Amino acid sequence: MKVTVLGAGSSAGTPVIGCECSVCQTRLPKNVRTRASCHILDEATSIVIDTGPDFRSQALRENLKHLDAVLYTHPHADHLNGIDDLRAFCFRQKAAIPLYGNAFTIENIQTRFDYTLFPPTEHWERPVLTANSVDVPFDVNQTIVVPIPLLHGKWPILGYRIKNVAWLTDVSTIPETSFELLSGLDVLFLDCLRFKPHYTHLSLDEAVSLSQKIGAKQTYLIHMTHEIDAVAHANLLPEAVAFAFDGMQVTV
Numbered sequence: 001m002k003v004t005v006l007g008a009g010s011s012a013g014t015p016v017i018g019c020e021c022s023v024c025q026t027r028l029p030k031n032v033r034t035r036a037s038c039h040i041l042d043e044a045t046s047i048v049i050d051t052g053p054d055f056r057s058q059a060l061r062e063n064l065k066h067l068d069a070v071l072y073t074h075p076h077a078d079h080l081n082g083i084d085d086l087r088a089f090c091f092r093q094k095a096a097i098p099l100y101g102n103a104f105t106i107e108n109i110q111t112r113f114d115y116t117l118f119p120p121t122e123h124w125e126r127p128v129l130t131a132n133s134v135d136v137p138f139d140v141n142q143t144i145v146v147p148i149p150l151l152h153g154k155w156p157i158l159g160y161r162i163k164n165v166a167w168l169t170d171v172s173t174i175p176e177t178s179f180e181l182l183s184g185l186d187v188l189f190l191d192c193l194r195f196k197p198h199y200t201h202l203s204l205d206e207a208v209s210l211s212q213k214i215g216a217k218q219t220y221l222i223h224m225t226h227e228i229d230a231v232a233h234a235n236l237l238p239e240a241v242a243f244a245f246d247g248m249q250v251t252v
C-alpha cells in the first residue's frame with residue numbers, strides 16, 4: 001500500500017497570502033504546504049481523504065487518474081471545497097464515485113453540494129457522487145476502511161484507518177474509545193496546527209504527547225500553519241515523529 005501526502009497544510013496553506021514571515025518568504029520545498037489531504041493506493045484501489053481547494057493541482061502533481069472513493073473527515077472548506085474537481089474523475093470513469101463521511105458531514109454535503117448527488121446526464125458535466133454515512137468499518141473494493149470518531153472543537157468528525165496507517169486531521173480530542181481503533185499502527189498522520197494551543201486543533205506539544213500515547217512506529221505531523229518551519233524546527237521532535245510535507249510517500 002502506498003500513501004502519498006497530497007497536502008500537509010492548514011486552511012490558509014503555506015505560504016499565506018501576503019505574509020512576510022521567513023517561512024512564507026523563503027519557500028523551502030518542505031515549507032510549501034497545500035491544504036491537508038492524502039491519497040492511498042492499496043493494490044489497485046485508489047482512495048482520497050478530503051478534497052480541499054488545492055485538490056485539482058494535487059491530483060495533477062501526483063498524476064492521479066482513477067478514484068474508487070473519497071473519504072471526508074469533516075465539511076470545513078479546506079477539506080471539502082475542491083469537490084467540484086471530482087468531475088474529471090467521474091467523466092473519465094463514466095461512473096459515480098462514492099463519498100463516505102459521518103452523518104454530520106454527509107448532511108452538510110447534501111445541503112451545500114446537492115447538485116453533485118444528482119444522476120448523470122449524457123454529458124457528465126457535473127460531479128456524479130453518491131453519499132454514504134458511515135460509523136463502522138466498511139469496504140472499498142477489497143480495502144477495509146475503519147472510521148475513527150474524533151472531536152474537532154465541538155464537531156464530531158472522523159479520522160480513517162486503512163490497514164496499519166491512520167490519518168487524523170483537524171482533531172482537538174481523541175475520545176477514549178477511539179484509542180483501541182488505533183493500536184498497532186505502523187504510520188500515524190496527526191494534526192499539529194502550531195505551537196500555541198488552539199480550541200479545535202492540536203498544538204505541537206499536544207500532538208507529540210498523543211503520538212507517544214498512540215505509539216505508532218512512525219508519526220508524521222500534518223495540517224501545519226506557517227509558524228512551523230519543517231527544517232528549523234525538526235530538532236524539536238522526538239524520535240519516530242517528523243513533519244510531513246507535500247508529495248511525501250510512505251509504502252507499508
Ligand SMILES: [Zn+2]
Pocket residue numbers: 010011036076078079170223
Ligand atoms: Zn482543516
Ligand SMILES: [Zn+2]
Pocket residue numbers: 015016019020021022023024025226
Ligand atoms: Zn508566513
Ligand SMILES: [Zn+2]
Pocket residue numbers: 074076152170
Ligand atoms: Zn477543520
